[in-house]
Amino acid sequence: MLRTALKPKWIVSLLLALAVATGFVLLSQWQFERSADEAAPVSTATETVVPLTKHFEPNQEMFGTVVDQLVEFTGTYVEGSTILVEDRLNNGQKGYWVVTAVAVDGAPDDAVMPVVRGWSATNDWLAKTADPEPQGTVTVEGRLLPPEAPVDEHVDTSNVGSLSPAQLTNLWDRVTYSGFVTQNQSSTEGLASVVVGPQPAETPINWLNIFYGVEWVVFAGFAIFMWWRLVADDYRRQQEDALDLAAWQAEQAQQAQPTDLAPTQDRPSAKE
Structure with missing residues (x-):
């Protein structure tokens, strides 16, 4: 199967599949980045x-x-x-x-x-x-x-x-x-001030963007799978063609062999 995959047409197809998968991965990354909405500013x-x-x-x-x-x-x-x-x-x-x-x-x-x-x-x-x-x-x-x-x-x-x-x-x-x-400011001698700032707002999660991100990852894997599937189908066809050719050649060789001659009967002698 490796020899089939190394055919020029399948190498070009692999490069195309990798390019498509890369595009899907980039889209997935973009969706994941957008899944975490910006936190609301401090009130x-x-x-x-x-x-x-x-x-x-x-x-x-x-x-x-x-x-x-x-x-x-x-x-x-x-x-x-x-x-x-x-x-x-x-x-x-x-x-x-x-x-x-x-x-x-x-x-x-x-x-x-x-x-x-x-x-x-x-x-x-x-x-x-x-x-x-x-x-x-x-x-x-x-x-x-x-x-x-x-x-x-x-x-x-x-x-x-x-x-x-x-x-x-x-x-x-x-x-x-x-x-x-x-x-806020310690007025007591010998004590350092305890500074507590405003608590940061929670960052909401957009689950729809996460779903889209996972979807793009699946598409990227599917692009590689499709290339592998096409190569496997081509390899299987070659194997089937080789088997058909071998069977045809065997049949032709069998037909080319001379047929056995029937045994001749003994001629009657002159004495008879």
């Missing part, structure tokens, strides 16, 4: 600072319409409420978030909001700080984020594994917002 609404008490309330489930919003509120630090949240990265370095409960002015039930005041490289910030919760009114501006799931059933009074308001409610014994705020 400017979340980047406009709004009052917390008008945007979100305690004892309210946090939906996607309220999360990631820049908020502002005033309040006072709750004495003895500062905790450290473990395993937090800052420029690739692992450390701790310093979180304090802030009693929000104007919030119902004297609710408190967990506020990430900054980042510390070590867990001795509380021991080194004489006054971790300064007295007086503070103004907090930052990004409202959803609660994290608890990672441990038991909560330490100073170190926790996640920022879970449900656990902090039991620790602080106060009504707590079901979320937390990362302060």
Whole structure:
């Protein structure tokens, strides 16, 4: 079959099939690239600072319409409420978030909001700080984020594994917002600011383009298959022609052989 495939006409046909298949593959690539639509631009609404008490309330489930919003509120630090949240990265370095409960002015039930005041490289910030919760009114501006799931059933009074308001409610014994705020600029000495940008929008997938892309790949394979099929048919015809020729030659050779002469009878002798 290789000798058949190496015929000039089939080599030219192979080049043509490869060119067609390449075109189909390029069309498939184009469809796959278009299957991932461009993400929607970041909403400017979340980047406009709004009052917390008008945007979100305690004892309210946090939906996607309220999360990631820049908020502002005033309040006072709750004495003895500062905790450290473990395993937090800052420029690739692992450390701790310093979180304090802030009693929000104007919030119902004297609710408190967990506020990430900054980042510390070590867990001795509380021991080194004489006054971790300064007295007086503070103004907090930052990004409202959803609660994290608890990672441990038991909560330490100073170190926790996640920022879970449900656990902090039991620790602080106060009504707590079901979320937390990362302060944009840390005003606490010895702490680095925790910068949380707007969350990127999800990139939608166009399944119709993916279907078309797979379809073009199938067409590319079919082009090569068709070339192979034509070569195989040509090879089979050659084999059949060769068998027919051999059979005809055998028949002709048999017909060309001389026929056997019939045996002659003995002539009667003169004596008879």
